[in-house]
Amino acid sequence: MKPEEFDRALEKGEIAPLYLLCGDEPYLVERAVKKLLDRTVDPGFRDFNLNLFYGNECKGEEIFSAAQTLPMFADRRVVLVKKGGELSASAQEVLLPYLQDASPSTCLILQADKVDGRKKFFAEFKKRGEFVEFKKPYENQLGPYVRDEVRAAGKKIDAQAAELLAYLVGNNLQELVSQIEKLCLYCGKKEQITVADVKAIVSDTKVESVFEFTDALGSKDTARALRLLTTLLDDGEAPLRILGGVARHYRQLWQVRELLDRKLPNSEIGKAAGINPYFLNKVLQQARNYRVSELLKIFEGMLELDLAFKSGGVEDALFERFVLEACKPAR
Template sequence: MSDVTKIVSDIKSGNIKPIYFLMGDEPYYIDKISEFIEDNVLTEEEKGFNQMVLYGRDVAIEEISDSAKRFPMMSERQVVIVKEAQDLSRTIEKLVSYAENPQPSTILVLCYKYKTIDKRKKLYKTIQKNGLVYESKKLYENQVADWIRRVLAGKKYQIDTKATLMLVEFLGNDLSKISNELDKLMVVLPVNSIITPKDIEENIGVSKDYNNFELRKAVGERNVYKSNMIINYFAQNQKANPIVVTISLMNSFFTQLLIYHSLKDKSKNNVAKSLGVNPFFVADYITAAKNYPMRKVSQVISFLREADVKSKGVGANLSSGEILKELIFKIIH
């Protein structure tokens, strides 16, 4: 995020590169940088003649080079943006000849999503020398909660810890989806609000009481009643609570619990670091470890594998609800 802030700050101050090659697995920041250049470098009057948006599937490298080489009309600069540039991956190295001698009055932006170019080849090295290469990497899920808090703080909002974790569980590490949901919340909630689990439930549709976060907690506590309540809710709302996600998250939880049992240093900070979890969760692992000794955890992981196979229709003709009910019974008893 600091790299993006610097890129935007440099553009605002007039330190503009002739080529921006934006690549990587996380499209969110690629879009943000591209949109900032598209919206802010030229005035509305200048854009008509001097801003061009191309798509990788529709153009060849030669056409991009020709467009970038032309001079602006009644403006100091022109902007050429190539969206979905990853569709040119087979021929992208042909851009070397232009990158070696880019037109100073052109800002060429290439949005190369979900891929990266070979850093050993000439194109990467040439753009590094004459322009800017930005690699947008996916955040790990244990980094997303902090990202959410930073984004909201920048817009004068706060968020409850559980509400943050509900968003991460529901949306994973897809920053574009998370950003869209945060925008919805900020439309309905006043500035300086603290976003709560109730806000998430009412505006995004994630139940604050019946979700995988609460199921994991209930199972860890060996709370039979609450676990069954959640499983019954899942069975009635299978589209919003796919079994593959539940099994995957439960498997991650018990795998981490296995690691917890092996730790010599069980201090809160070391547990959070070793398991790659938010410190907020450490108490759940301490409780679960008391209820599930290492031998039982190994057994539970085998139950989860069996349930995963059954959920794919192998060896059993059971509904998702029936598979989960059987699984939770085996785990808790």
């Protein structure tokens, strides 16, 4: 079942007894779980009809017993298992018979980042229940995603404003939705959100600073990049989050660099790379600053940074060295 099919089924009131909701975009998974809970359990009776477990802590017998319990003062009981992908082998074995004869008055929800589909339990869950996977949107899908979210909030947004917001924030959907909420509040009764509105709101956040930092890197402006990096780290911005913005920017530059080497016209490069005309000239200019061999070394450097940060490396010094390497003039 695709996410849009999941949404349509909920709107029609079609509730299945088994759901496996997972994916690499936690915001979308969490939102899907909330939608499902809103449709299945009356808030006034959740104390009676909602059982919450964590897959890395609970026993299969506990989940089985809760799922077999009849609802109280309602038509349906919900059993939600967070971290469902971490259920122990013994818990999976205990629950396997339940999947083959699930209670029609219970909605069993497994929420997970990922599951091992090779295991019999999850293969059986997918076969007998509804499996919905929520993936991070690609960069060229972010603009339409912003427009949909703004429309759901009762407003409209200019195409360039949507692309600007997506470009500044990236595919961190939690942050993106947060910025959309701020924009809607900022615009008040005004129906249309413009580029000026986006600049007014996002420029007051760390998101804008990360954008300025990646812009300085792409321009090989060493002094500005080092200054912005220091500001970001001093303000408490997470190094891994900064690195995510850097990786996104260099992926785009690499794609455009290869298209330039193929001698494509600028208009075709913009379409092929999914870059809004609003940003195209700057990205083209920065891509010309690099050769593919340089970009390869930069990505190797980003991998080293990622591994170092996750193992507790000295963040400031490592990042500063990366900036110096990335901003070296082309030989």
